[in-house]
Amino acid sequence: MARYLVTGGCGFIGSHLIERLLAAGHEVRVLDDLSTGKRGNLPDGVPVMVGDVADAEAVRAAMSGEDGSGVDGCFHLAAVASVDRSREAWLETHHANLSGTIAVFDAARRANPAGPVPVIYASSAAVYGDNPQMPLTEDAATRPLSAYGADKLGCELHARVADGVHGVPTAGFRFFNVYGPRQDPKSPYSGVISIFAGRIARGEPITVNGDGEQVRDFIFVKDLVRYLTAAMGHPRPGAPVYNVCTGRPTSVNRLAEVLAELSGRPLDRRHGPARPGDIRVSVGDPSRLVATFGMSCDTPLEDGLRQTLAWL
Ligand code: NAD
Ligand code: UD1
Known part of the structure; x- marks a missing residue:
């Protein structure tokens, strides 16, 4: 059994x-600043350090642990996950999203006397x-x-530095649109x-x-987390990145219609202005993911939506 740090562990x-x-x-x-995450998302007994992932000292302390026990690896999920928010608060989200990732890679290279520990991000x-x-x-x-x-791309570039210069094994996952229970509806x-x-x-x-x-290419959260744990078991050299996606396109209009149908409610749809910086088409090819890990994101959208609606 292993010991892991999960940054952003109180999130969805x-x-x-x-x-x-x-x-x-x-x-x-867990290291989390509780900006969008909640302790209530986790079972009792999981230790949560409340702190900023861009604070190098906080990340170092979280990796070494109160008793200096260290970790076998880190799953790095802490970020301001909203495209819209990154438009409003450019510099602030940059600190969390890119500086925070560098702080994690930097701490991972010194986390253990035995050598750097892997980071799955x-x-x-x-x-x-x-x-x-x-x-x-x-x-x-x-x-x-x-x-x-831009900051997520920066994370991938710094992962190459972590791997090539500092010997920190990493794997980056390009999540497409993730959904499921505990994604905050409010x-x-x-x-x-x-x-x-x-x-x-x-x-x-x-x-x-x-x-x-x-x-968009919507993936169910329970499908996604299987890849993260699998990657920790098999760190690979060269800072690889993987799409996490289904390859199946769904329009925002279609999504609204299916949700209304599944919830048995009438659809009251209004159109607002297009969002600045909104991507028009985002559908991924999962071939590398499937070839590397031998499993696909197979929860059908309607099943995942039913589970999401049941949680509300
Ligand atoms: P989330 O907001 O539920 O989780 C993010 C967590 O990070 C929260 O618990 C939040 O409190 C914490 N956090 C934010 N800023 C922090 C900081 N400066 N220091 C410490 N903790 C901080 O979002 P999520 O959907 O669970 O996203 C998790 C990761 O997946 C993020 O890196 C996000 O960019 C990435 N991602 C999400 C999606 C998606 O569709 N949800 C898609 C692609 C990538
Ligand atoms: C999402 C993720 C982001 C991730 C990216 C990967 C969230 C909040 N963002 O961004 O972390 O990196 O996928 O592809 O999960 N829309 C509406 N009405 C609304 C809300 C959204 O029409 O009330 C539209 C948006 O304009 C967009 C689409 O729905 O066209 C998806 O938006 P959103 O869920 O915010 O995700 P992305 O911007 O794709």
């Missing part, structure tokens, strides 16, 4: 990852930006449209599925940004 994806790690018998501790499909290739393979050109996407910075599901379930109108024909 982090809480599902921790559920899986604990079920496998691992020991977990969250990148994003936002690195592809306005590249219209469909589906997107990992070697497609990266053309971020947002500060968020936050305006949350994902479209949780916002729409929450509003439709409460009988409130939804706002579609622009014409609603923008397309």
Whole structure:
């Protein structure tokens, strides 16, 4: 059994990852500033250090642990996960999203007397930006449209430095649009599925940004966390990155219709202005993921949406 640090562990994806790690018998501790995450997302007894991932001292302390026990690896998920928020608070989100990642890589190189520990980190499909290739393979050109996407690309570049210069093994996962239980339906910075599901379930109108024909590749959170744990078991040299996606496109309009159908509620859809920096088409090619880890993101969208609605 191993001991891991999960940054951002009180958040949506982090809480599902921790559920899986604990079920496998691992020991977990968390560094989180609780800006969007909640302690209540985690079972009692998981130690949470409240601190900023961009604070190098806090990250070092979280990796070494109060008793100096160190960790066998780090899952790095802490970030301001919203594209919209990165437009409003450019510098602030940059600190969390890029400086925070460098702080994690830096701490990982000194985390153990035995040598650097592996870091499995969250990148994003936002690195592809306005590249219209469909589906997107990992070697497609990266053309971020947002500060968020630019910072995630920066994380991948620094992962190469971590690996090549400092001997820190890493794996980066370009999550496409993740959804599922515990994605906050009340936050305006949350994902479209949780916002729409929450509003439709409460009988409130939804706002579609622009014409609603923008397309996303939605992945169910429980499918995603299997790759993170698998990657920790097999760190690979060369700072690899992997798309985490289904390869299946769904438009925002279609998503709204399916959610209304599944929840048995009428759809009150209004259109607002298109979001600045919004990506038009984002669909990934999962071939590398499937070939490397031998499993695919196989939860059908409707099943994942049912589980999400049931949680609300
Ligand atoms: P989330 O907001 O639920 O989780 C992020 C967590 O990080 C929260 O618990 C938050 O409190 C914490 N955090 C934020 N800033 C911090 C800071 N400066 N210091 C310490 N903790 C901080 O979002 P999520 O959807 O669970 O995202 C997890 C990771 O996955 C992020 O890196 C995000 O960029 C990435 N990602 C998410 C999606 C998605 O569709 N949800 C897609 C691509 C990538
Ligand atoms: C999402 C993630 C981001 C991730 C990226 C990877 C969130 C909050 N953001 O960004 O972390 O890196 O996927 O691809 O999960 N929309 C509406 N009405 C709304 C809300 C959204 O029409 O009320 C539209 C948006 O304009 C966009 C689409 O829905 O076209 C998806 O938006 P959103 O869920 O915010 O995700 P991304 O911006 O794709």
